């Protein structure tokens with residue numbers, strides 16, 4: 001009796017663990033697939049890769065903590081402009097002073113038309129105003145800047161000399177469909193995906209969502225209800241729910 005009760009109490013915990021490990025593995029498998037699809041040239045190999053989520057971007061990187069050198073390949077597709085010049089840009093940036101665009105130290109690959117090669121500029125993003133055609137100095141020495149295109153995606157390469165002791169940094173990325181004739185990137189769209197394209201990069205090998213906002217003031221009592229177990233479960237993805245149901249069946253059988 002006691003034994004039976006103990007077993008039934010731990011079953012939800014077991015299922016939860018199982019579901020979260022399945023979800024983690026699914027995410028890792030999806031990232032591995034996306035990373036392999038980038039098909040980087042053989043002379044460009046990196047220790048880590050992560051799917052960044054928004055805008056379907058991926059980041060491949062190697063960080064040497066001794067030298068503080070970060071070498072990376074950022075991969076994303078440029079949206080197709082309605083007026084179809086074939087120009088476009090992709091950009092990835094570190095922000096040492098904030099979590100948005102202001103203060104970000106950006107690498108940006110752009111081309112003015114489908115016939116021109118991609119070039120890589122650096123920009124010190126001082127605010128939300130238009131960028132010029134020329135690079136501006138950034139806080140980190142940038143070397144090996146290059147970009148190419150494969151399978152409809154732009155691959156931006158570079159090496160940044162970071163400062164010793166950096167471990168987790170805010171990063172932000174975006175893509176745009178238009179570049180002026182003289183080579184200045186035109187602002188990206190403001191869809192949710194564009195606005196969500198930021199997070200934290202753990203240099204030793206993973207990516208995290210943006211740091212949570214400071215918690216809001218508590219809601220007046222009675223205005224919200226705690227989600228029940230049932231309601232919370234509806235947020236799990238269908239495959240996870242199916243596997244949980246299957247595991248539950250096994251546990252009962």
Ligand SMILES: *[C@@H]1O[C@H](CO)[C@@H](O)[C@H](O)[C@H]1NC(C)=O
Nearest residue numbers: 041042043044045144146157
């Ligand atoms: C990789 O090869 C390409 C093409 O041969 C060359 O342009 C590039 O500089 C090489 N990159 C590295 C990091 O060796």
Ligand SMILES: *[C@@H]1O[C@H](CO)[C@@H](O)[C@H](O)[C@H]1NC(C)=O
Nearest residue numbers: 081082083084085178179186
């Ligand atoms: C193409 O469209 C974009 C966005 O509407 C616009 O900013 C850009 O100037 C246009 N380019 C040309 C060459 O017409």
Ligand SMILES: *[C@@H]1O[C@H](CO)[C@@H](O)[C@H](O)[C@H]1NC(C)=O
Nearest residue numbers: 124125126136137138139140
């Ligand atoms: C970037 O811009 C900010 C704001 O104007 C400035 O304080 C900073 O020194 C600039 N960084 C570099 C590397 O020029």
